[in-house]
Amino acid sequence: MEGKFIDIHNHTCGYANPDAVIRRAKDKCVSKILAVPFDYISLQKNAELAVRHPDTILLSAAVHPNRFEKKPYSRINRDFKMISRFVRDNRISAIGETGLHYTQYNAYGHVREWQEELFRKHLDLAEDIGRMVIVHSLGSFSQALRVLKDYKLTVILHYPLGSYPVSKKTRRLIKTSVERGYYFSIAPKDRFGNLEEVSHLVAREVPKNRLLVESDGPRRKKIEPAVVVKIVDKICHDMKVSEDEAKKILYTNAMKLLEKQI
Numbered sequence: 073m074e075g076k077f078i079d080i081h082n083h084t085c086g087y088a089n090p091d092a093v094i095r096r097a098k099d100k101c102v103s104k105i106l107a108v109p110f111d112y113i114s115l116q117k118n119a120e121l122a123v124r125h126p127d128t129i130l131l132s133a134a135v136h137p138n139r140f141e142k143k144p145y146s147r148i149n150r151d152f153k154m155i156s157r158f159v160r161d162n163r164i165s166a167i168g169e170t171g172l173h174y175t176q177y178n179a180y181g182h183v184r185e186w187q188e189e190l191f192r193k194h195l196d197l198a199e200d201i202g203r204m205v206i207v208h209s210l211g212s213f214s215q216a217l218r219v220l221k222d223y224k225l226t227v228i229l230h231y232p233l234g235s236y237p238v239s240k241k242t243r244r245l246i247k248t249s250v251e252r253g254y255y256f257s258i259a260p261k262d263r264f265g266n267l268e269e270v271s272h273l274v275a276r277e278v279p280k281n282r283l284l285v286e287s288d289g290p291r292r293k294k295i296e297p298a299v300v301v302k303i304v305d306k307i308c309h310d311m312k313v314s315e316d317e318a319k320k321i322l323y324t325n326a327m328k329l330l331e332k333q334i
């Protein structure tokens with residue numbers, strides 16, 4: 073059977089030996105991996121992997137909003153300009169991850185304003201080239217939804233709720249996202265295989281045709297794309313379908329989305 077799993081969000085060039093990671097993913101029937109960069113350099117590295125693994129690696133392009141922790145805005149803007157050029161000359165499947173990364177370190181000053189400005193630039197670019205967008209929102213789910221309201225885009229909310237406790241507000245934001253037709257991709261928690269309560273909630277309450285799975289690896293625990301196999305196993309009960317049925321649904325959802333990005 074052609075691929076049973078798709079990892080819709082992985083920072084592939086971040087592994088010490090990405091070729092080996094891709095091979096192990098394929099051994100576990102992960103047939104496609106959307107490679108998400110942090111900046112222009114990692115986009116170029118992912119693009120080299122896509123040349124070596126053209127059937128498996130698909131590209132997403134963006135400057136991650138957490139770059140504001142390390143780089144000045146001028147540098148980030150330069151990266152964004154190079155990325156804008158790249159996506160017009162090369163085949164990519166998505167713009168992302170982009171969004172708002174709120175931490176205690178950027179609660180004051182202009183960083184959050186700059187993040188929103190950069191987020192909007194990415195959304196404008198996605199509209200321009202007709203691609204879906206992968207949205208990161210750490211501690212900023214409602215603010216990200218406010219910005220997204222101004223756009224008509226296919227949106228994947230990547231691990232949208234972080235470690236938020238499940239509150240009434242969280243439920244309301246999930247409902248709004250569902251009403252707008254957004255997709256949700258479910259990631260493992262940093263502690264291997266242990267899903268957040270909120271991921272179970274998403275798997276239970278979001279329509280099945282809007283669910284996706286992702287590794288978001290490597291992160292601290294060197295999580296690999298093959299972890300999506302375990303996520304499917306953990307969420308099929310919430311989806312109220314068999315494991316086989318969940319596999320089929322999640323694979324079809326991702327495949328349909330990717331096929332539209334041509």
Ligand SMILES: [Zn+2]
Nearest residue numbers: 081108169288
């Ligand atoms: Zn990520």
